[in-house]
Amino acid sequence: MTIPSTDQPRSAAPLTGIIGAGVMGETVLSGLLRAGRAADSLLVVEKRPDRAAELEEKYAVRVVSHLHAVGDADTVMLVVKPQDMGAVLDEIAPVLRAGQLLVSLAAGITTGFIEGKVPAGVAVVRVMPNTPALVDEGMAAIAPGTSVDDAHLAEAEALLGAVGKVVRVPEHQMDAVTAVSGSGPAYVFYVVEAMIEAGVHLGLPRTVASDLVIQTLVGSATMLRETGTHPTVLREQVTSPAGTTAAALRELDDHKVRAAFIAAMQAAAERSRELAAGS
Numbered sequence: 001m002t003i004p005s006t007d008q009p010r011s012a013a014p015l016t017g018i019i020g021a022g023v024m025g026e027t028v029l030s031g032l033l034r035a036g037r038a039a040d041s042l043l044v045v046e047k048r049p050d051r052a053a054e055l056e057e058k059y060a061v062r063v064v065s066h067l068h069a070v071g072d073a074d075t076v077m078l079v080v081k082p083q084d085m086g087a088v089l090d091e092i093a094p095v096l097r098a099g100q101l102l103v104s105l106a107a108g109i110t111t112g113f114i115e116g117k118v119p120a121g122v123a124v125v126r127v128m129p130n131t132p133a134l135v136d137e138g139m140a141a142i143a144p145g146t147s148v149d150d151a152h153l154a155e156a157e158a159l160l161g162a163v164g165k166v167v168r169v170p171e172h173q174m175d176a177v178t179a180v181s182g183s184g185p186a187y188v189f190y191v192v193e194a195m196i197e198a199g200v201h202l203g204l205p206r207t208v209a210s211d212l213v214i215q216t217l218v219g220s221a222t223m224l225r226e227t228g229t230h231p232t233v234l235r236e237q238v239t240s241p242a243g244t245t246a247a248a249l250r251e252l253d254d255h256k257v258r259a260a261f262i263a264a265m266q267a268a269a270e271r272s273r274e275l276a277a278g279s
Protein backbone atom coordinates (compact mmCIF):
# COMPACT_ATOMS: atom_id res chain seq x y z
CA MET A 1 0.00 0.00 0.00
CA THR A 2 1.31 3.48 -0.80
CA ILE A 3 -0.15 6.46 0.97
CA PRO A 4 0.88 9.78 -0.60
CA SER A 5 2.00 12.15 2.13
CA THR A 6 2.03 15.26 -0.03
CA ASP A 7 0.87 16.56 -3.38
CA GLN A 8 4.18 18.38 -3.91
CA PRO A 9 6.44 17.04 -6.68
CA ARG A 10 9.52 15.36 -5.19
CA SER A 11 12.84 13.93 -6.30
CA ALA A 12 12.93 10.42 -7.80
CA ALA A 13 15.31 9.21 -5.04
CA PRO A 14 14.12 6.27 -2.94
CA LEU A 15 12.25 7.39 0.15
CA THR A 16 13.67 6.67 3.61
CA GLY A 17 11.53 6.99 6.72
CA ILE A 18 13.19 7.78 10.06
CA ILE A 19 11.01 6.96 13.06
CA GLY A 20 12.34 8.64 16.21
CA ALA A 21 14.40 11.78 15.84
CA GLY A 22 16.24 12.12 19.13
CA VAL A 23 20.03 12.09 19.44
CA MET A 24 20.68 9.16 17.09
CA GLY A 25 17.79 9.89 14.72
CA GLU A 26 19.06 13.42 14.15
CA THR A 27 22.61 12.09 13.76
CA VAL A 28 21.47 9.81 10.92
CA LEU A 29 19.20 12.44 9.39
CA SER A 30 21.86 15.15 9.32
CA GLY A 31 24.46 12.68 8.00
CA LEU A 32 22.29 11.60 5.10
CA LEU A 33 21.70 15.25 4.20
CA ARG A 34 25.45 15.99 4.37
CA ALA A 35 26.04 12.99 2.13
CA GLY A 36 23.82 14.52 -0.51
CA ARG A 37 20.42 12.95 0.11
CA ALA A 38 17.63 15.35 -0.89
CA ALA A 39 15.57 16.60 2.05
CA ASP A 40 12.38 15.56 0.25
CA SER A 41 13.61 11.95 0.09
CA LEU A 42 13.52 11.70 3.89
CA LEU A 43 10.32 11.30 5.92
CA VAL A 44 10.70 11.92 9.65
CA VAL A 45 8.34 10.65 12.35
CA GLU A 46 8.77 12.19 15.81
CA LYS A 47 6.42 11.90 18.76
CA ARG A 48 7.34 15.19 20.50
CA PRO A 49 5.71 18.10 18.62
CA ASP A 50 8.35 20.66 19.70
CA ARG A 51 11.15 18.40 18.52
CA ALA A 52 9.34 17.75 15.23
CA ALA A 53 8.97 21.51 14.62
CA GLU A 54 12.67 22.06 15.44
CA LEU A 55 13.76 19.45 12.87
CA GLU A 56 11.43 20.76 10.16
CA GLU A 57 12.85 24.24 10.68
CA LYS A 58 16.51 23.13 10.88
CA TYR A 59 16.62 20.61 8.01
CA ALA A 60 13.58 21.44 5.82
CA VAL A 61 12.48 17.80 6.02
CA ARG A 62 8.91 16.57 6.12
CA VAL A 63 7.67 15.36 9.50
CA VAL A 64 4.81 12.96 8.85
CA SER A 65 2.73 10.31 10.61
CA HIS A 66 3.91 6.73 11.13
CA LEU A 67 1.49 5.44 8.55
CA HIS A 68 2.55 7.96 5.92
CA ALA A 69 6.26 7.34 6.47
CA VAL A 70 5.91 3.58 6.34
CA GLY A 71 3.37 3.53 3.53
CA ASP A 72 5.50 5.76 1.31
CA ALA A 73 9.04 4.70 2.19
CA ASP A 74 11.20 2.06 0.53
CA THR A 75 13.30 1.82 3.71
CA VAL A 76 12.26 2.57 7.28
CA MET A 77 14.81 3.27 10.02
CA LEU A 78 13.66 2.66 13.60
CA VAL A 79 15.50 4.98 15.98
CA VAL A 80 13.32 4.91 19.08
CA LYS A 81 14.39 3.59 22.48
CA PRO A 82 14.37 -0.20 22.85
CA GLN A 83 11.49 0.08 25.33
CA ASP A 84 9.36 1.87 22.67
CA MET A 85 10.05 -0.61 19.86
CA GLY A 86 7.15 -2.97 20.57
CA ALA A 87 4.58 -0.15 20.45
CA VAL A 88 6.05 1.35 17.26
CA LEU A 89 6.12 -2.04 15.52
CA ASP A 90 2.50 -2.69 16.49
CA GLU A 91 1.59 0.70 15.00
CA ILE A 92 3.41 0.30 11.68
CA ALA A 93 2.89 -3.44 11.08
CA PRO A 94 -0.45 -2.95 9.26
CA VAL A 95 1.20 -0.87 6.51
CA LEU A 96 4.53 -2.69 6.21
CA ARG A 97 4.84 -4.88 3.13
CA ALA A 98 7.04 -7.80 2.05
CA GLY A 99 10.31 -6.68 0.45
CA GLN A 100 10.38 -3.38 2.36
CA LEU A 101 13.58 -2.81 4.34
CA LEU A 102 13.31 -2.17 8.08
CA VAL A 103 16.56 -1.02 9.69
CA SER A 104 16.59 -1.06 13.50
CA LEU A 105 19.19 0.94 15.40
CA ALA A 106 17.86 -0.02 18.84
CA ALA A 107 20.23 -1.59 21.37
CA GLY A 108 19.36 -5.13 22.36
CA ILE A 109 16.31 -5.61 20.12
CA THR A 110 16.80 -8.74 18.00
CA THR A 111 15.78 -9.25 14.39
CA GLY A 112 13.73 -12.22 15.65
CA PHE A 113 11.69 -9.94 17.94
CA ILE A 114 11.03 -7.52 15.08
CA GLU A 115 10.22 -10.28 12.59
CA GLY A 116 7.70 -11.66 15.08
CA LYS A 117 5.77 -8.39 14.92
CA VAL A 118 5.84 -7.52 11.20
CA PRO A 119 4.45 -9.24 8.08
CA ALA A 120 6.41 -12.15 6.63
CA GLY A 121 8.93 -11.09 3.99
CA VAL A 122 9.78 -7.69 5.50
CA ALA A 123 13.59 -7.47 5.41
CA VAL A 124 14.96 -6.63 8.87
CA VAL A 125 18.53 -5.41 9.39
CA ARG A 126 19.83 -4.71 12.89
CA VAL A 127 22.40 -1.94 13.24
CA MET A 128 24.50 -0.68 16.12
CA PRO A 129 25.74 2.82 15.22
CA ASN A 130 27.54 5.38 17.40
CA THR A 131 27.40 9.15 17.83
CA PRO A 132 30.69 10.05 16.04
CA ALA A 133 28.52 9.59 12.94
CA LEU A 134 27.65 13.23 13.66
CA VAL A 135 31.10 14.15 12.28
CA ASP A 136 31.16 11.38 9.63
CA GLU A 137 33.45 9.24 11.83
CA GLY A 138 30.81 6.75 12.91
CA MET A 139 31.35 3.03 13.46
CA ALA A 140 28.37 0.85 12.72
CA ALA A 141 27.93 -2.91 12.77
CA ILE A 142 25.07 -4.51 10.87
CA ALA A 143 23.48 -7.97 11.06
CA PRO A 144 20.79 -9.33 8.74
CA GLY A 145 17.51 -10.98 9.67
CA THR A 146 15.99 -13.89 7.76
CA SER A 147 14.41 -12.17 4.71
CA VAL A 148 17.40 -10.00 3.83
CA ASP A 149 19.03 -10.20 0.40
CA ASP A 150 22.26 -8.61 -0.85
CA ALA A 151 20.45 -5.52 -2.12
CA HIS A 152 18.92 -4.91 1.33
CA LEU A 153 22.32 -5.28 3.02
CA ALA A 154 23.92 -2.98 0.47
CA GLU A 155 21.21 -0.37 1.12
CA ALA A 156 21.69 -0.62 4.90
CA GLU A 157 25.47 -0.30 4.40
CA ALA A 158 24.98 2.74 2.18
CA LEU A 159 22.76 4.45 4.77
CA LEU A 160 25.25 3.95 7.59
CA GLY A 161 28.29 4.26 5.33
CA ALA A 162 27.24 7.85 4.62
CA VAL A 163 28.41 8.75 8.13
CA GLY A 164 31.33 6.42 8.83
CA LYS A 165 32.58 2.86 8.68
CA VAL A 166 30.33 -0.19 8.52
CA VAL A 167 31.19 -3.80 9.39
CA ARG A 168 29.00 -6.90 8.97
CA VAL A 169 28.80 -9.19 12.02
CA PRO A 170 26.75 -12.25 12.97
CA GLU A 171 23.85 -11.13 15.14
CA HIS A 172 25.08 -13.02 18.23
CA GLN A 173 28.00 -10.54 18.38
CA MET A 174 25.72 -7.49 18.56
CA ASP A 175 25.65 -7.26 22.39
CA ALA A 176 29.47 -7.16 22.39
CA VAL A 177 29.49 -4.60 19.57
CA THR A 178 27.07 -2.44 21.57
CA ALA A 179 29.41 -2.59 24.58
CA VAL A 180 32.49 -1.72 22.50
CA SER A 181 31.58 0.83 19.82
CA GLY A 182 27.93 1.71 20.57
CA SER A 183 28.61 2.84 24.13
CA GLY A 184 32.33 3.37 23.45
CA PRO A 185 32.24 7.12 22.82
CA ALA A 186 30.87 7.61 26.35
CA TYR A 187 33.90 5.85 27.87
CA VAL A 188 36.23 8.02 25.82
CA PHE A 189 34.43 11.21 26.90
CA TYR A 190 34.57 9.99 30.52
CA VAL A 191 38.35 9.56 30.29
CA VAL A 192 38.66 12.97 28.64
CA GLU A 193 36.65 14.57 31.46
CA ALA A 194 38.90 12.89 34.04
CA MET A 195 42.11 14.02 32.27
CA ILE A 196 40.90 17.63 32.01
CA GLU A 197 39.97 17.60 35.70
CA ALA A 198 43.43 16.22 36.54
CA GLY A 199 45.05 19.00 34.49
CA VAL A 200 43.07 21.58 36.46
CA HIS A 201 44.17 19.93 39.72
CA LEU A 202 47.77 20.29 38.50
CA GLY A 203 47.25 24.03 38.06
CA LEU A 204 46.41 24.45 34.37
CA PRO A 205 43.66 26.83 33.28
CA ARG A 206 40.61 24.73 32.26
CA THR A 207 40.73 25.91 28.63
CA VAL A 208 44.41 24.98 28.33
CA ALA A 209 43.84 21.58 29.96
CA SER A 210 40.93 20.97 27.59
CA ASP A 211 42.95 21.89 24.47
CA LEU A 212 45.85 19.68 25.57
CA VAL A 213 43.65 16.66 26.25
CA ILE A 214 41.54 16.91 23.08
CA GLN A 215 44.53 17.29 20.76
CA THR A 216 46.31 14.43 22.58
CA LEU A 217 43.26 12.27 21.97
CA VAL A 218 42.99 13.23 18.29
CA GLY A 219 46.74 12.71 17.77
CA SER A 220 46.75 9.34 19.52
CA ALA A 221 43.67 8.13 17.59
CA THR A 222 45.22 9.25 14.31
CA MET A 223 48.46 7.37 15.16
CA LEU A 224 46.47 4.20 15.87
CA ARG A 225 44.60 4.49 12.59
CA GLU A 226 47.42 5.67 10.33
CA THR A 227 50.37 3.62 11.60
CA GLY A 228 48.46 0.40 12.26
CA THR A 229 50.92 -0.17 15.12
CA HIS A 230 49.64 -2.17 18.10
CA PRO A 231 48.55 0.06 21.01
CA THR A 232 50.93 -1.75 23.38
CA VAL A 233 53.89 -0.74 21.19
CA LEU A 234 52.66 2.85 20.96
CA ARG A 235 52.25 2.98 24.76
CA GLU A 236 55.72 1.55 25.33
CA GLN A 237 57.20 4.22 23.01
CA VAL A 238 55.85 6.90 25.39
CA THR A 239 57.06 5.11 28.53
CA SER A 240 60.67 6.10 29.28
CA PRO A 241 62.50 3.98 31.87
CA ALA A 242 61.89 5.37 35.36
CA GLY A 243 60.04 8.27 33.73
CA THR A 244 56.79 10.12 34.22
CA THR A 245 54.59 7.81 32.15
CA ALA A 246 55.77 4.71 34.03
CA ALA A 247 54.83 6.46 37.28
CA ALA A 248 51.36 7.26 35.92
CA LEU A 249 50.69 3.80 34.46
CA ARG A 250 51.65 2.15 37.74
CA GLU A 251 48.91 4.19 39.45
CA LEU A 252 46.39 3.13 36.79
CA ASP A 253 47.33 -0.52 37.32
CA ASP A 254 47.18 -0.12 41.12
CA HIS A 255 43.65 1.29 40.71
CA LYS A 256 42.71 -1.66 38.47
CA VAL A 257 41.61 0.59 35.60
CA ARG A 258 42.07 -2.17 33.00
CA ALA A 259 39.91 -4.55 35.04
CA ALA A 260 37.35 -1.78 35.50
CA PHE A 261 37.05 -1.36 31.71
CA ILE A 262 36.50 -5.08 31.25
CA ALA A 263 33.84 -5.14 33.99
CA ALA A 264 32.17 -2.01 32.59
CA MET A 265 31.92 -3.43 29.10
CA GLN A 266 30.65 -6.77 30.39
CA ALA A 267 27.92 -4.79 32.18
CA ALA A 268 27.05 -2.97 28.93
CA ALA A 269 26.76 -6.27 27.02
CA GLU A 270 24.64 -7.74 29.81
CA ARG A 271 22.35 -4.69 29.71
CA SER A 272 22.00 -5.14 25.95
CA ARG A 273 20.86 -8.74 26.56
CA GLU A 274 18.38 -7.50 29.20
CA LEU A 275 16.93 -4.98 26.73
CA ALA A 276 16.33 -7.89 24.34
CA ALA A 277 14.28 -9.52 27.08
CA GLY A 278 12.19 -6.33 27.37
CA SER A 279 13.40 -4.87 30.68
Ligand SMILES: NC(=O)C1=CN([C@@H]2O[C@H](COP(=O)(O)OP(=O)(O)OC[C@H]3O[C@@H](n4cnc5c(N)ncnc54)[C@H](O)[C@@H]3O)[C@@H](O)[C@H]2O)C=CC1
Pocket residue numbers: 019020021022023024025045046047048051079080081082084087088105106107128129130131182183
Ligand atom coordinates in the same frame (compact mmCIF):
# COMPACT_ATOMS: atom_id res chain seq x y z
N1 LIG B 1 22.53 7.67 21.57
C1 LIG B 1 23.43 6.78 21.17
O1 LIG B 1 24.65 6.97 21.30
C2 LIG B 1 23.00 5.50 20.52
C3 LIG B 1 21.68 5.12 20.46
N2 LIG B 1 21.33 3.95 19.87
C4 LIG B 1 19.93 3.54 19.83
O2 LIG B 1 19.18 4.52 19.16
C5 LIG B 1 17.87 4.55 19.69
C6 LIG B 1 17.51 5.99 20.01
O3 LIG B 1 18.39 6.46 21.00
P1 LIG B 1 18.55 8.01 21.28
O4 LIG B 1 18.44 8.76 19.99
O5 LIG B 1 19.74 8.15 22.13
O6 LIG B 1 17.22 8.27 22.15
P2 LIG B 1 16.36 9.60 22.24
O7 LIG B 1 15.49 9.47 23.43
O8 LIG B 1 17.25 10.79 22.13
O9 LIG B 1 15.47 9.55 20.90
C7 LIG B 1 14.34 8.74 20.76
C8 LIG B 1 13.30 9.59 20.02
O10 LIG B 1 12.21 8.77 19.66
C9 LIG B 1 11.03 9.53 19.83
N3 LIG B 1 9.92 8.59 19.94
C10 LIG B 1 9.58 7.79 20.97
N4 LIG B 1 8.50 7.05 20.66
C11 LIG B 1 8.16 7.39 19.39
C12 LIG B 1 7.14 6.97 18.50
N5 LIG B 1 6.23 6.05 18.88
N6 LIG B 1 7.08 7.53 17.29
C13 LIG B 1 7.99 8.46 16.90
N7 LIG B 1 8.98 8.91 17.70
C14 LIG B 1 9.06 8.37 18.92
C15 LIG B 1 11.27 10.32 21.08
O11 LIG B 1 10.41 11.44 21.18
C16 LIG B 1 12.74 10.72 20.89
O12 LIG B 1 12.87 11.94 20.20
C17 LIG B 1 17.85 3.64 20.90
O13 LIG B 1 17.19 2.45 20.59
C18 LIG B 1 19.31 3.39 21.21
O14 LIG B 1 19.53 2.09 21.72
C19 LIG B 1 22.26 3.12 19.29
C20 LIG B 1 23.57 3.45 19.33
C21 LIG B 1 24.06 4.65 19.94
Ligand SMILES: O=C(O)[C@@H]1CCC=N1
Pocket residue numbers: 107178182183
Ligand atom coordinates in the same frame (compact mmCIF):
# COMPACT_ATOMS: atom_id res chain seq x y z
O1 LIG C 1 23.16 3.65 26.11
C1 LIG C 1 22.47 3.06 25.27
O2 LIG C 1 21.64 2.20 25.62
C2 LIG C 1 22.66 3.35 23.79
C3 LIG C 1 23.07 2.14 23.04
C4 LIG C 1 24.52 2.31 22.74
C5 LIG C 1 24.80 3.70 23.10
N1 LIG C 1 23.75 4.28 23.63
